[in-house]
Amino acid sequence: MIIIYHHKNKVVEVENDQGFISFQQKNTIEVLFEAAEKFENHFIIWCHIDLKDCLSSESLSDIFHHRKIMASYNIGEKFFLNNAIGYIEESVFLNVNKNVTYPTWMMSSWVGGLHASVLKALKNDFRKAKSFDYFLVSLGKLASVKGLLCYSEPQLLNNKQVSLIEYKDNFFVLFQFVKQHYKTRWSLVLFLNLILYERKIKLFPLLYGLFFKKREIRNDSLNTIEVSSSKKVIDTGTIDVIIPTIGRKQYLYDVLKDLTLQTHLPVNVIIIEQNPNSESVSELDYLVSESWPFIIKHTFTHQSGACNARNLALSQVESEWVFLNDDDNRFEANLLENALKNISLYGAECITTSYLQNNEVFKFKIIHQSGIFGSGNSFLKSKFLSSVKFNMALEFGYGEDADFGLQLRNRGNDIIYFPELKITHLKAPMGGFRTKFVFPWENEGEFPKPSPTIMYVKQKYFSLEQISGYRTLLFIKTLKGKSLFKWFNFYTESKQKWNLSIKWSKKLL
Incomplete structure (x- = not known):
């Protein structure tokens, strides 16, 4: 490890295992790149000089595995970037839980680190930066979608109760960042939201930001960096598979046949069969009539609902890992084996796969931190099941996948997407005896918008700025096609629907 101690954008001292190195009084960013060239097989750590005694040196090898x-x-x-960035970004990476290891590109100059090979790979894209904080946030934002895994990591410090100068809101820097890292229209959206929700007219910062060019890095910049985690996450390597199903007898049979061909067989396949018809019985006769190379745990219930079914299945998991599967998936014979290989390679404890429908274009081809969680195409270490579950408040609505993923992230568990792990989602027609679930708000005269289940997730996990920005975009999208003379009435109507959604989301909470 190379540790760079800095103050006011200048290096104070640099040390490694052998002692101190002479880089003093140089620009911190320049020293990062110089150290990366000189110590190309090392991790480069930065730390504000006032935090030197708080740096948790013993944790560094576990953090940077x-x-x-x-x-x-x-x-x-x-x-460094003020909360107003939330007006234009809805992602799960913004509202950081600082008590756990949390995925975010919002990097800080107080303390942190990355490997020299990353700096060497990106030196041509970032060397001209002047502000250390801006450099770090920009690097995190751009490189996180190219395969760099970025985290807020409380274990870097063994004492966080330190009184240091807080960052001050700088709207010139904010608009510069938005112009360099988003499409130009988002600068205008940010400007509008600041007027709407903060009564601030930031015209000069807006104009200032427009002078900057968009920043980008090549898709293959980080491809040459090999990944081999020192973190051991696999012990037995056993896997249970859960499958909720309702009225898809043949589709489920095909899924089971795919599982029988696996080069790494699951131990248990847990099937929750639902049919709300009180007089119905199971239609899955092949579970008994045929032999299977794994144990099948079959539960038949008259209570329908994917959240309930998945929770029932998860409560029966016995193996070290669980594969959250669906009853209309298809996959190759090496899926489970390759999932474990990638899990071991990255030291990951939750991963998600490519999940395309037939004829859907394969766009996302880089391993990266996923902003979503798929309840039909994810692998999860089963030790987390005692603290997470599918939220029954969202049953039959929208957002249960997002809620489950955010539960995981807020417990310190990242979700890594592996594009080469491929599951085809057939999107089979609904089967079985199904009746439309009627939400209580559907009986009222005015229908809430957005759906209260979506609002529930927003209110629970996202910042006020993110919720407000979402509201603005929702209004703009629904404004299309409306007559100019009806805009005021439409605004009043939209406000009523929004408030109604908040009312019902609170009842869900």
Whole structure:
């Protein structure tokens, strides 16, 4: 490890295992790149000089367990980019839970680190940066979608109760960042939202930001960096598979046949069969009439609902890992074996796969931190099942997958997407005896918008700025095609629907 101690964008001292190195009084960013060239097989750690005694040196090897990890920790409540960035970004990476290891590109100069090979790969894209904080946030934002795994990591410090100067809101920097990292229209959306929700007219910062060019890095910049995690996440390697099903007898049979061909067989396949018809019985006769190379745990219930079915299945998991599957999936014989290989390679404890429908274009081809969670195409270490479950408040609605993924992230568990692990989602027609679930708000005269289940997830996990930005975009999208003379009435109507959605989301909470 190379540790760079800095103050006011200048290096104070640099040390490694052999002692101190002479880089003093140089620009911190320049020293990062110089150290990367000189110590190309090392992790480069930065730390504000006032935090030197708080740096948890003994935790560094556990935090940086492979070369494509970038981690930092922000002291204080405010990040370098102020909270207004939430007006234009809805992602799960923004509202950081600082108590756990949390995936985010919002890096900090207080303390952090990354591997020299990452700096060497990106030196041509970032060397001109002047502000250390801006450099780190920009690198995190752009490289996180190219395969760099970025985290807020509280374990970097063994004492976080340190009084340091808070970042001040700088709207010139904010608009510069938005122009360089988003499409130009988002600068205008940010400007509009600041007027709507904060009564701030930031015309000069808007104009200032427009002078900057968009920043990008090549798709293959980080491809040459090998990943081999030192973190052991697999012990027995046993896998249970859960499958909720309703009225898809043949589709489920095909899924089971795919599982019988696996080069790494599951131990248990847990099937929750639903049919709300009180006089119905199971139609899955082949579970008994045929022999299977794994144990089948079959539960038949008259209570329908995917959340309930998945929770029932998860409560029966016995193996080290669980594969959350669906009853209309198809996959190759090496899926489970390759999933474990990638899990071991990255030291990951939750992964998700490519999940395309037939004839859908394969776009996302880089391993990266996923902003979504798929309840039909994910692998999860079963030790987390005692603290997460599918939220019954969202049954029959929308957002249960997002809620489950956010539960995991807020417990310190990242979700890594592996594009080469492929599951085809057939999107089979609904089967079985199904009746439309009627939500209580559907009986009222005015229908809430957005859906209260979506609002529930927003209110529970996202910042006020993110919710407000979502509201603005929702209004703009539904405004299309409306007559100019009806805009005021439409605004009043939209406000009523929004407030109604908030009312029902609170009842769900």
